Amino acid sequence: xxxxxxxxxxxxxxxxxxxxxxxxxxxxxxxxxxxxxxxxxxxxxxxxxxxxxxxxxxxxxxxxxxxxxxxxxxxxxxxxxxxxxxxxxxxxxxxxxxxxxxxxxxxxxxxxxxxxxxxxxxxxxxxxxxxxxxxxxxxxxxxxxxxxxxxxxxxxxxxxxxxxxxxxxxxxxxxxxxxxxxxxxxxxxxxxxxxxxxxxxxxxxxxxxxxxxxxxxxxxxxxxxxxxxxxxxxxxxxxxxxxxxxxxxxxxxxxxxxxxxxxxxx
Numbered sequence: 001x002x003x004x005x006x007x008x009x010x011x012x013x014x015x016x017x018x019x020x021x022x023x024x025x026x027x028x029x030x031x032x033x034x035x036x037x038x039x040x041x042x043x044x045x046x047x048x049x050x051x052x053x054x055x056x057x058x059x060x061x062x063x064x065x066x067x068x069x070x071x072x073x074x075x076x077x078x079x080x081x082x083x084x085x086x087x088x089x090x091x092x093x094x095x096x097x098x099x100x101x102x103x104x105x106x107x108x109x110x111x112x113x114x115x116x117x118x119x120x121x122x123x124x125x126x127x128x129x130x131x132x133x134x135x136x137x138x139x140x141x142x143x144x145x146x147x148x149x150x151x152x153x154x155x156x157x158x159x160x161x162x163x164x165x166x167x168x169x170x171x172x173x174x175x176x177x178x179x180x181x182x183x184x185x186x187x188x189x190x191x192x193x194x195x196x197x198x199x200x201x202x203x204x205x206x207x208x209x210x211x212x213x214x215x216x217x218x219x220x221x222x223x224x225x226x227x228x229x230x231x232x233x234x235x236x237x238x239x240x241x242x243x244x245x246x247x248x249x250x251x252x253x254x255x256x257x258x259x260x261x262x263x264x265x266x
Contacts (some may be wrong), residue, residue, distance in 0.1 A: 024068035025078050028085045031060035035089025042097040050097050051158050055234070058151040059087035074088055083125050090154035091121030095186075101161060102182040113183050117157055120190035121150050144252055145201045148192040152199075152241060156189045159238045164230040192245070198252035199245055 033045050038053030064082065068074045095118040103110030148156065160182050207215055225233045 005026060009252075018073075018256055019069040021075065022072040023071060024064050024073050025058055025161075027060050027064040027067060028078065028081050031057040031064065032085035032088050033253055034060060035085070035093040038089075038093045039096050042100045047101060047161060051161050051165075054089065054093055054097070054154055054158060057093075060264045061086060061089065061151055066200065079129075083129055086125055086150045087118075087122055090150040091118045091125075092155040095159045098161070102179045103186070105176070106183065110179065110183070113186050116190040117153070117186050117193075120194040121153060124148075124153075124193045125137060125150060143201055143205075144198040144248065146196050146199075147197055148189065148199055148245070150193070153189050153193040154189055155234075155238050156192075157186050159235070160185055162234050162238065166235055173252065198248050200248045200251075 034053050034057040037056070038050040041047070041050035041053060061082070064078075065074075094133055095114040098117070099110060099114035103114050106113070127146065160178070164178075222233070
């Protein structure tokens with residue numbers, strides 16, 4: 001049968017998806033699998049491997065978006081997959097790891113505290129996806145995020161484990177003290193993730209040209225320290241990030257005061 005002139009030709013197959021669009025999604029899936037693998041190691045009592053798996057998931061989560069923008073493979077599907085991966089790798093996995101490591105020693109309350117981390121992570125990701133339109137929302141301001149990001153929250157929650165790998169028996173002896181420390185850290189981090197506390201965004205960091213070479217040297221020294229002494233290096237990194245949170249609150253407050261003064265002068 002001959003179709004009339006001007007009739008569009010029907011295609012029997014859908015348009016093919018380029019490989020470059022699948023690469024970022026593959027990296028996101030690897031991050032998800034890495035986080036779940038951390039749970040598997042925790043079940044087997046291999047705590048260092050469990051924490052390392054979550055850290056690898058954080059590295060993969062940090063590069064998948066950049067790979068997508070570089071390859072022009074960003075999509076709505078990728079954004080939704082990234083949120084699901086973050087919830088699994090940085091919400092569910094750390095909660096189960098700290099529960100199996102210590103919180104299970106607190107009957108009843110331990111599981112509730114572990115759930116607090118997972119629930120707060122889910123709430124933070126939902127808020128991020130919804131893109132709240134508050135005029136005073138910190139994530140609407142240059143250089144700030146709303147609350148502690150999911151990967152940073154996972155790292156802060158796992159800090160007691162990281163310190164124990166470094167200091168050994170100091171935190172591994174005495175289950176009551178250890179469970180109390182882990183419970184306090186987990187609840188505090190959960191509150192920070194679900195809160196509206198302004199935190200620094202690394203994407204907004206800008207360096208002056210004169211600081212380029214020192215920054216590169218610092219990156220090289222950090223990489224060397226990470227490979228030679230990973231747990232002390234990660235301990236310093238997580239504690240430094242925690243110390244930056246009050247600084248970000250003050251910086252955001254100063255920015256708001258400057259804007260208020262500018263509006264009053266106008």
